[in-house]
Amino acid sequence: MARDAFVAAPAATPDLRQRLTAFVYRSLPYRWSLGSARTHVLTLVPADPWPGDADRGAALIAGAYAMAGRFIQSETPPWKGVGQGTAFRRELHGFAWLRDLRAAGGDAARRHARLLVEHWLDHHAQWDRLTWRPDVLGQRIMNWLSAHDFFLASADDRFRHRVLAMLARQTRHLARVAPGGAGGAQQVDALRGLIAGVLAVPSAAPALPRALRLLDRAIASQILPDGGHGTRNPSVHLSVLRALIDIRSMLRQAGETPPESVQQAVDRMTPALRFFKHGDGRLALFNGAQEGVAIQVDAALARADARGRPMKSARHSGFERILAGRTLLLMDVGAPPAPGLDDAAHAGVLSFELSVGRERLIVNCGAMPEAGDGPVGDWHGVLRGTAAHSTLAVADTNAFGVADGGGVERRPVTVEAERMAEQGAVLIDASHDGYRPRFGLVHRRRLYVSAGGDDIRGEDALVVDTDPLTGRPKAADRADAFAIRFHLHPDVRASMTQDGAAVLLRLAGGAGFRFLAAGAGMALEESVYFGTGTLRRTQQIVLTGETTPDGANVQWSLKREAKA
Numbered sequence: 001m002a003r004d005a006f007v008a009a010p011a012a013t014p015d016l017r018q019r020l021t022a023f024v025y026r027s028l029p030y031r032w033s034l035g036s037a038r039t040h041v042l043t044l045v046p047a048d049p050w051p052g053d054a055d056r057g058a059a060l061i062a063g064a065y066a067m068a069g070r071f072i073q074s075e076t077p078p079w080k081g082v083g084q085g086t087a088f089r090r091e092l093h094g095f096a097w098l099r100d101l102r103a104a105g106g107d108a109a110r111r112h113a114r115l116l117v118e119h120w121l122d123h124h125a126q127w128d129r130l131t132w133r134p135d136v137l138g139q140r141i142m143n144w145l146s147a148h149d150f151f152l153a154s155a156d157d158r159f160r161h162r163v164l165a166m167l168a169r170q171t172r173h174l175a176r177v178a179p180g181g182a183g184g185a186q187q188v189d190a191l192r193g194l195i196a197g198v199l200a201v202p203s204a205a206p207a208l209p210r211a212l213r214l215l216d217r218a219i220a221s222q223i224l225p226d227g228g229h230g231t232r233n234p235s236v237h238l239s240v241l242r243a244l245i246d247i248r249s250m251l252r253q254a255g256e257t258p259p260e261s262v263q264q265a266v267d268r269m270t271p272a273l274r275f276f277k278h279g280d281g282r283l284a285l286f287n288g289a290q291e292g293v294a295i296q297v298d299a300a301l302a303r304a305d306a307r308g309r310p311m312k313s314a315r316h317s318g319f320e321r322i323l324a325g326r327t328l329l330l331m332d333v334g335a336p337p338a339p340g341l342d343d344a345a346h347a348g349v350l351s352f353e354l355s356v357g358r359e360r361l362i363v364n365c366g367a368m369p370e371a372g373d374g375p376v377g378d379w380h381g382v383l384r385g386t387a388a389h390s391t392l393a394v395a396d397t398n399a400f401g402v403a404d405g406g407g408v409e410r411r412p413v414t415v416e417a418e419r420m421a422e423q424g425a426v427l428i429d430a431s432h433d434g435y436r437p438r439f440g441l442v443h444r445r446r447l448y449v450s451a452g453g454d455d456i457r458g459e460d461a462l463v464v465d466t467d468p469l470t471g472r473p474k475a476a477d478r479a480d481a482f483a484i485r486f487h488l489h490p491d492v493r494a495s496m497t498q499d500g501a502a503v504l505l506r507l508a509g510g511a512g513f514r515f516l517a518a519g520a521g522m523a524l525e526e527s528v529y530f531g532t533g534t535l536r537r538t539q540q541i542v543l544t545g546e547t548t549p550d551g552a553n554v555q556w557s558l559k560r561e562a563k564a
Contacts, residue, residue, distance in 0.1 A: 018129075022127075022129060025127035025132070025173075026126060026127055030127075031126065031127075034168075034169040034172050034173055035168060035169060035172060035203070040161060040164065041164075041202070042145070042148070042164065042167075042200045042201070043199065043200055043201070043202050043205075043254075044145075044196075044199040044200040044250065044253060044254050045145060045146075045148045045149065045200065046142070046145055046146045046196055046199075046200070046246065046249065046250045046253065047146070047249060047253070048099060048146035048147065049249075049299065049303055050099060050242065050296065050299055051099070051103065051293075051295050051296060051299055052099035052100040052101070052102050052103030052104075053100045053103060053293075054100070054103040054104045054105070056097065056100040056103075057097075057100035057101040057102070057103050057104030057105075057109055058104050060097060060100060060101060060104075060112065061101070061104065061108055061109060061112045063075055065077075065078060065088075065092065067087075067088045067091040067092055067097070068085065068087035068088040068090070068091050068369045068533075069087070069088075069368050069369055069530075069533045069534065070084060070085060070088045072084065072088075076119070077092075077116055077119050077120070078092070079092065079093070079119075079120065079123060079124065079131075085369075086130065087369040089130055089131070090130070090133075090135070090136050090139075093120075093124070093130070093131045093136050093139075093140060094136055094139030094140055094143065094189075095117075095139065095140050095143040095144060095147075096139060096143050098113055098143050098144075098147040098150065098151065099143075099146075099147065101113045101150075101151075102147060102150045102151075110150065110151055110154075113147070113150065113151035114151050114155060114159060117144070117151065117163060118159060118162075121162060121163070121166060125166065127173070132170075132173065133180070133182070134174060134177055134178050134179055134180035134181075134182050134186075134187075134190035135182045135186035135187070135189040135190045137170055137173070137174050137190065137193060138174060138178075138189045138190035138191065138192055138193025138194060139189050139193060140170065140193070141167060141170055141171060141174065141193035141194075141196055141197045142189075142192055142193045142196045142246070144163065144167060145167065145196050145197070145200050146196075167197065167200070167201060168197075168201045168203065168204070170197065171194070171197030171198065171200075171201045171204045171207075172203075172204060174190065174193060174194045174197060175194060175197075175198065175204060175207035175210075175211070178190050178191060178194050178211070178214060179191065179214055179218070183340050183341065184222065184230070184231055184236065184340070184341050184343070185229075185231070185236045185239050185240050185243075187218050187222075188215075188218055188222070188239075188240050188243045188244070189239075189243060191211060191214055191215045191218060191243075191247075192243045192246055192247055194207070194211045195208070195211050195212070195215070195247055195250060195251070196246075196250055198211055199250055199251075199253075199254045199256075208256075212259055215247065215259065215261070215262070216259055216261045219244075219261045219262070219265045220261070222240065222341065223240075223265045223268065223269065224316040224317055225268075225316045226268070226272060226311060226314045226315060226316040226317050227265075227268030227269045227270070227271060227272030227314075227317075228269075228272050228275075228314055228316060228317025228319070229269070229317075230337055230338060230341040231287060231288075231337050231341045231342070231344065231345075232286060232287045232317055232318060232319075232332075232334060232336075232337050232345070233286065233287040233288045233289045233337075233344060234273075234276035234283040234284055234285075234286060234289040234292075235283060235288070235289040235290055235292060236288075236289070236344075237269065237272065237273060237276065238273060238283065238292060238296070238297060238300060240269070241266065241269045241270070241273060241300055241304065242300050242303075244262055244265055244266050244269070245266060245300065245303050245304055247262055248262050248263065248266065249303075266304050266306055267306045267308070269304075270300075270301060270304040270306035270307075270308060271306075271308035271309060271310050271311065272310070272311075272314065272317065273297065273300060273301060273304075274301065274308075274309070274310040275310035275311060275314055275319065275321055275330075276289075276319075276330070277297060277310075278328060278330075278353070278355045278360060279326070279328055279355050279356070279357050279358045279359070280294065280355070280358045280359070280360065281294030281295075281297055281298060281358075282294050282297065283297065284330045284353050284364075285353065285363060285364040285365070285366045285367070285531055286319070286330075286332050286346065286348060286351070286353075286364065287332075287337065287344065287345055287346050287348070288344035288345070288346055288367040288369075288384075289366075289367065290366055290367060290530070290531060290532060290533050291366075291531045291532055312419070313417075313419055317334060318332065318333055318334010318335060318415065318417075319331065319332060319333060319334060320333055320417060320419060320428050320430075322426045322428070322447075322449045323453075324424065324425075324426065324449045324450065324451055324452060324453035325451075325452045325453035325454065326356055326357045326453060327354065327355075327356050327449065327453025327454070327456070328354070328355045328356075329352055329353070329354050329447065329449055329456070330352060330353045331350070331351070331352040331428060331430070331447060332348055332349055332350060332351050332352070332389075332391075333349075333350065333415060333416075333417035333428070333430045334349070334415060335349075335411065335412060335415045336349075336400055336408045336411055336412075337408075339407070339408075342406075342407050342408045343406035343407055344367070344369075344384075344406065345384070345402060345407070345408050346364075346367070346383070346384045346385075346388070346389065346402070347384060347385055347386045347389070347398040347399045347400050347401075347402050347434075348364055348386065348388070348389030348391060348399075349386075349391065349399045349400065349412065349415060349432045349434060350391045350392070350399075350430055350431075350432055350443060350445045351364055351389035351390045351391035352390055352391070352447065353390065354456065354558075356453075356507060356511055357509070357511075358509075359489070359491065359507045359508060359509055359511070360489040360491070360492075361488070361489060361492060361505065361507065361513070362390050362486050362487065362488065362489075362558075363390065363487050363488070363489050363529065363531065364388065364389045364390055364487060365383050365388040365389065365487055365527065365528055365529060365530060365531075366383060366529055366530030366531040366532075366533075367380075367383050367384075367530060368380040368383055368530060368533070369533075379528070379530065379535070381402075381404065383530060384402045385398050385402065386398045386399045387483070387485060388487075389485070389487070390485055390486050390487050391443075391445070391484070391485070392443050392445070392460050392462075392482060392483070392484045392485075393482065393483055393485070394435045394439055394441060394443075394462070394480055394481070394482045395439070395480050395481055395482070396481075396483075397435075397438070398434075399412065399432060399434035399435065399443070400412055400434045410434075410437070411434075412432045412433050412434035412436075413433050413436070414431075414432065414433050415430070415431070415432040415433075416430060416431050416432075417429070417430035417431075418430070423451060424450075424451025424452075425448065425449065425450050425451045426448070426449050427446065427447070427448045428445075428446065428447045428448075429444075429446050430444070430445050430446075430447075431443060431444040431445070431463075433465075435462075436465050439480050440464060440465040441462045441463065441464060441465065441480065441547065441551065442462070442463040442465060443460070443461075443462060443463075444459075444460070444461045444462075444463055445458065445459070445460050445461075446458065446459040446461075454559065454560035455557070455558075455559050455560070456557065456558040456559070457555070457556070457557045457558075458555070458556050458557070458558075459553065459554070459555050459556075460484050460543075460552075460553075460554045460556075461551060461552065461553045461554070462480075462482060462547055462551045462552040462553075463551050464547070464549070464550065464551040478547075479546040479547055479548065480546065480547045481544070481545075481546050482544070482545060482546070482547065482552060483542055483543065483544045484520065484542070484543040484544075484554060484556075485527075485540050485541070485542055485543075486515070486540060486541040486542075487527050487529070487538065487540045488505070488527070488538055488539050488540060488541070489529065489531075489538065490529050490536045490537065490538040491507070491508045492505055492506065492507060492508075492538075492539075493505070493506040494506075494524055494539050494541070495524075496522075496524050500522065501516070501522075502514050502515060502516050503515040503522070503524055503541050504561075505558075511560065511561075512560070512561035513558050513559065513560055513561060514558070514559055514561055515541055515556065515557070515558050516556065516557050516559075517543050517554060517555065517556040517557075518554070518555050518556070519543075519545065519552070519553055519554040519555055520543035520544055520545040520552075520554045521543065521544045521545060522541065522542070522543055523541075523542050523544070524539055524540075524541060524542075525539065525540050525542050526538075526539060526540070527539055527540035543556065
């Protein structure tokens, strides 16, 4: 078609290409090309094993839309509301919340689902840059199909035929444009929806071989040898694993043999998901992740049907895991994600999280899904910075550059880690040189966890880099301020001792810990926690000091208090 010539024209600038693409996709001839005949039958209705949230479903019926860290109360669906942000609109137009209405149950939920879908059909049947974007389109196709038995099977013929016709049109468009420049998890979302649509809509069946080839390439470029996802984000990891489980299930349901790449990826990713799971059943907060919901994590592990214990060292992903008694420590010892997978990367290198049983003690601050106006936009950038992680920062700067529009600007050359174990105790010795170009300093962190998990010790050192020509320390003539932060979970109660020499920490379950430090000043300050996507106030322990010509060395310990 002429559309392909417009899109592929090498002389066109990106802006001009986008305008030409929009012109073609909105044109009457292109809309005709998607077909107008109604589809009256589906050859596949994919099962949806994923749990919904009944409370969230009830809120939707009441007109409360809470998505991507934003909340909108509206009597009509806020498809184009002001100030929503891209992430909110992506989630809203993706229709994954249909399973929340299903979880709420009853005729009211079913009627509301039909009302919202029909309202969407009335206002978004034509191409739009965001709502018809491949990843959003893929989510919508998948979610409409998998919610078929909930809201569509018992609907009247007019509504049912209208939805099926739109499913066919969207699948044909997605088959033409996928992956459409999408990368990372968004690419997998697009391909899952395409495969679902191709298997369900008889006229789209010829597109299946290409969809599977694209999926093979996506898996090869995103899934690391140790099973981690290339974004180094546990939330994205869970999302992609769920998508691959869905694809495997749909292909089997249709009598097709899933590609080996899909099964191999599921087999590798399942132990890696267990790796990031805290004792509360939810996920660690690295590189833009949020806790998630324990029942959803467990559902993915159960549906994966893949055995394998979590590794102690995920070297390709860049993480270490220490489980000692009831204590779990997870540490980021990796370089930033590769370009193309680094949009949401956080500068939390050498940060760690610590939980005891089902309770989190030391955390990273979490993430907001996107930048925007107002308080959401302010927090998005802050939470990507080094100071929002339980690690060391020099002069209030980031360990590597995180760009305002997403991605990484300035990368450490080297991030190294060594793990040593003896009689059940573990020592991790790690370093990164992200502060070398500007400050001539290398951050070295050593973390020790006793065999019983009741004694955690750390050493944070700033090692002065030596000029190879003169042999002199590069930072010898100045003092650089540094801060080592230990962000506490909101459920932890913290108090300084009267002389300020220690911080006493008390978990909600009653366990107590004493934090001590030498080589830096110590204070207890305010902090924030976005682990669940909304703001919660909390506290942080902050150790501060300045470098000397010899650098800096701070030692600290966290020991469990004996019960009285």
